[in-house]
Amino acid sequence: MSRCVEAIKESTHNHLADDLEINKAVLFLRQKDVAQATETLRSFEKWSNKMATNAAVNLSTIYYLIT
Incomplete structure (x- = not known):
């Protein structure tokens, strides 16, 4: 699946990645x-946008559920 995401990142549809x-x-x-x-x-931590x-939020939920 990561190859698919990488291919999309390099295409004209990179906003979908x-x-x-x-x-x-x-x-x-x-x-x-x-x-x-x-x-x-965690790969999103270095970004400052809506996806980050x-x-x-998802990371916080994971930490909350496993502790």
């Missing part, structure tokens, strides 16, 4: 793979 990354993290959560979900969401905010 952020949504795919968030969806990938949600998929990991559905599979109960918290480590992969956390890693995927969504990722931060």
Whole structure:
């Protein structure tokens, strides 16, 4: 799946790549793979946009649920 996201990042539809990354993290959560979900969401920490905010909310929820 990451090759797909990378290909989209380099295409004319690069605005969709952020949504795919968030969806990938949600998929990991559905599979109960918290480590992969956390890693995927942390990739947004260095950004300052709406997707970074969504990722931060999801990370906060994960930390709340596992502690």
